[in-house]
Amino acid sequence: MNIRHAHTGRRPGKNTVPGLFPAFRIQRLLAAGILAFGMLLFLPAADTATVRQLDISWKKATGGDAVCPVRVFRNRIFILGSDRALTCMREDGAFLWRKPLAERPAPMLYVSRSGLVCTFSRSGVLTAFNPDGILLWEFRGKKGELPLCLPYEGRDGRLFLLYGKEILCLAANGLQKWRRTVPPAERILPFLTEDGHGNPVILDAEGGIFPFSPWGDIFPAASAGVSIAAAVPVPGTGCALFVPASAGTWEIRTVSLRPAAGSRSAENGGPEILPEILWKKAGLPPCAAVFYRNGTLYYAGEDGKIFLLNATDGNLLRGTGLAGTGGKLSGASFFFIPGHGGGRLILVAEQMCAALSPSGEIVWQKTFPQSLSGPVWTENGFAVSAPQNTIVTGFRAEFSLKGAANPEPETPPAYGIFAGKSRDYGMPEPPAFSYFSETEKHIGSGQLGNAEPEISRKLAEILNNDTGNPFSAPYSGVYRSRAAMLLGRMGSEEARTVLLRAAQKETAPAVTAGILYGLAALGPEAGRKTFDTVVRLSRSRNQTPETQRALCTALCAAARNSGAGVLAEAAEILLSYTEEPNGAATRKYANQMLEKLLE
Numbered sequence: 170m171n172i173r174h175a176h177t178g179r180r181p182g183k184n185t186v187p188g189l190f191p192a193f194r195i196q197r198l199l200a201a202g203i204l205a206f207g208m209l210l211f212l213p214a215a216d217t218a219t220v221r222q223l224d225i226s227w228k229k230a231t232g233g234d235a236v237c238p239v240r241v242f243r244n245r246i247f248i249l250g251s252d253r254a255l256t257c258m259r260e261d262g263a264f265l266w267r268k269p270l271a272e273r274p275a276p277m278l279y280v281s282r283s284g285l286v287c288t289f290s291r292s293g294v295l296t297a298f299n300p301d302g303i304l305l306w307e308f309r310g311k312k313g314e315l316p317l318c319l320p321y322e323g324r325d326g327r328l329f330l331l332y333g334k335e336i337l338c339l340a341a342n343g344l345q346k347w348r349r350t351v352p353p354a355e356r357i358l359p360f361l362t363e364d365g366h367g368n369p370v371i372l373d374a375e376g377g378i379f380p381f382s383p384w385g386d387i388f389p390a391a392s393a394g395v396s397i398a399a400a401v402p403v404p405g406t407g408c409a410l411f412v413p414a415s416a417g418t419w420e421i422r423t424v425s426l427r428p429a430a431g432s433r434s435a436e437n438g439g440p441e442i443l444p445e446i447l448w449k450k451a452g453l454p455p456c457a458a459v460f461y462r463n464g465t466l467y468y469a470g471e472d473g474k475i476f477l478l479n480a481t482d483g484n485l486l487r488g489t490g491l492a493g494t495g496g497k498l499s500g501a502s503f504f505f506i507p508g509h510g511g512g513r514l515i516l517v518a519e520q521m522c523a524a525l526s527p528s529g530e531i532v533w534q535k536t537f538p539q540s541l542s543g544p545v546w547t548e549n550g551f552a553v554s555a556p557q558n559t560i561v562t563g564f565r566a567e568f569s570l571k572g573a574a575n576p577e578p579e580t581p582p583a584y585g586i587f588a589g590k591s592r593d594y595g596m597p598e599p600p601a602f603s604y605f606s607e608t609e610k611h612i613g614s615g616q617l618g619n620a621e622p623e624i625s626r627k628l629a630e631i632l633n634n635d636t637g638n639p640f641s642a643p644y645s646g647v648y649r650s651r652a653a654m655l656l657g658r659m660g661s662e663e664a665r666t667v668l669l670r671a672a673q674k675e676t677a678p679a680v681t682a683g684i685l686y687g688l689a690a691l692g693p694e695a696g697r698k699t700f701d702t703v704v705r706l707s708r709s710r711n712q713t714p715e716t717q718r719a720l721c722t723a724l725c726a727a728a729r730n731s732g733a734g735v736l737a738e739a740a741e742i743l744l745s746y747t748e749e750p751n752g753a754a755t756r757k758y759a760n761q762m763l764e765k766l767l768e
Contacts, residue, residue, distance in 0.1 A: 222536050246258045337349070352379050362408060372400065418455075460503035597638060599644060599648065681716055686723070696731070721755075
């Protein structure tokens with residue numbers, strides 16, 4: 170089960186609203202006067218009858234204070250400490266591992282949907298670990314320069330990094346896909362978001378909107394005409410912009426970034442026109458946290474009032490209030506947990522936590538006996554603070570929602586890389602073998618850019634023997650194997666589905682080996698579909714030394730990339746390849762992969 174969250178992450182004593190955009194500081198607005206938005210007058214004080222104080226479930230000492238907010242993945246908590254170490258704890262307080270860092274860490278810690286744990290050094294090196302603390306890869310950006318904000322994760326696992334003068338895109342396996350210069354602006358704000366089509370968007374202090382395509386195409390800039398404090402994407406349309414207004418109130422402006430019909434940008438999913446304001450909602454209290462899910466915007470004000478708004482037209486779906494917030498909801502974050510009844514939306518702040526149903530009903534509300542620093546929420550109902558004077562504190566606020574009816578983690582929307590056909594689909598002649606060498610150079614150049622969809626589609630067609638011409642000879646096994654390997658190297662999560670489907674039906678050992686190498690190159694995965702596929706193939710009797718080597722490679726990579734705790738299972742299978750009757754070359758290579766897995 171995966172937990173998604175969004176917040177404004179205000180830390181004690183800071184006049185900031187950084188959560189969705191962690192580093193952006195704004196002037197604190199006075200929470201006084203009569204709010205113009207009439208619906209506020211009719212809100213109940215709270216949906217809950219009683220509010221009780223939580224007892225401390227556990228306390229543990231770490232080697233140092235947290236240098237930035239802690240992060241959570243499933244039932245694990247990750248702490249980047251002042252002791253120059255990355256520490257992982259289980260939600261019940263058990264220590265799992267501690268990884269010393271080679272360089273002094275910058276106050277930046279990020280965890281992706283698949284469990285990729287990213288730290289940054291002061292010198293600008295991004296280091297990626299798996300949930301078990303295994304080093305996966307390093308990326309060295311500009312020496313001595315840090316991104317302006319945490320990475321933003323795209324729809325297929327790619328990471329967008331914003332620097333002072335450029336934006337770049339990394340695949341989840343560490344491959345640089347492209348790098349572009351940021352358009353001139355008055356002052357680039359240190360946060361990234363995306364529009365409703367999945368295009369990354371940069372904002373500036375004057376309300377400028379600078380969208381890119383996921384492939385690095387720079388689209389025409391637009392302007393919201395107002396200063397923006399926060400934004401969230403609204404799938405299918407554009408962005409909901411959160412704007413500090415006057416008299417201590419905020420407003421929401423939802424803008425459409427739909428492309429002009431027939432334009433080149435329309436084909437690539439990018440805007441060609443100035444943003445059209447779809448709806449406005451004014452008179453809201455200053456924002457503490459905001460979250461989008463299934464067509465609904467969940468807006469929590471600093472004063473404890475919560476609004477559910479229809480993201481399409483801005484209509485109020487529900488308004489309610491939390492009890493005993495004292496007019497202030499500091500350091501608030503929304504976490505969504507799938508489960509019975511459509512799951513729960515958890516609001517965690519420095520002083521309290523509350524659970525909401527998807528329809529906005531407050532299920533319960535509880536307070537902490539002391540103010541917590543950067544609290545997070547785990548999948549099994551623990552609220553956990555960042556280390557304060559090296560002490561981590563955990564509170565059991567709710568028992569798990571997991572059960573027979575608990576759904577699988579939701580799959581985020583895709584870019585549709587494989588939705589179309591390549592430009593030369595159906596041509597009678599197959600590509601020359603040099604096509605693969607040229608493609609490999611293109612991928613390794615770090616400037617794959619807008620060639621990625623075309624290359625991906627062509628490689629998938631070759632792998633699947635999809636010539637588009639019933640009279641054409643099928644592609645050779647060598648072609649298909651090479652196509653699978655290159656498809657995996659590009660590191661898109663959408664390619665995983667293509668490779669896994671091919672693995673289910675392939676019988677040729679050489680092509681199976683290419684598919685295994687492609688799966689090994691893909692990068693992190695939230696579940697274990699890839700690992701289970703590799704395990705199934707390892708039980709096949711149709712194994713050659715070539716496929717055995719590929720199986721050992723894929724077993725090691727899939728276990729290291731998975732957040733599903735399969736290291737022991739992978740080690741056991743690899744151990745079987747180190748024994749006779751396997752050949753000497755296979756036994757030697759299996760030992761090497763086993764050592765790499767357990768290092």
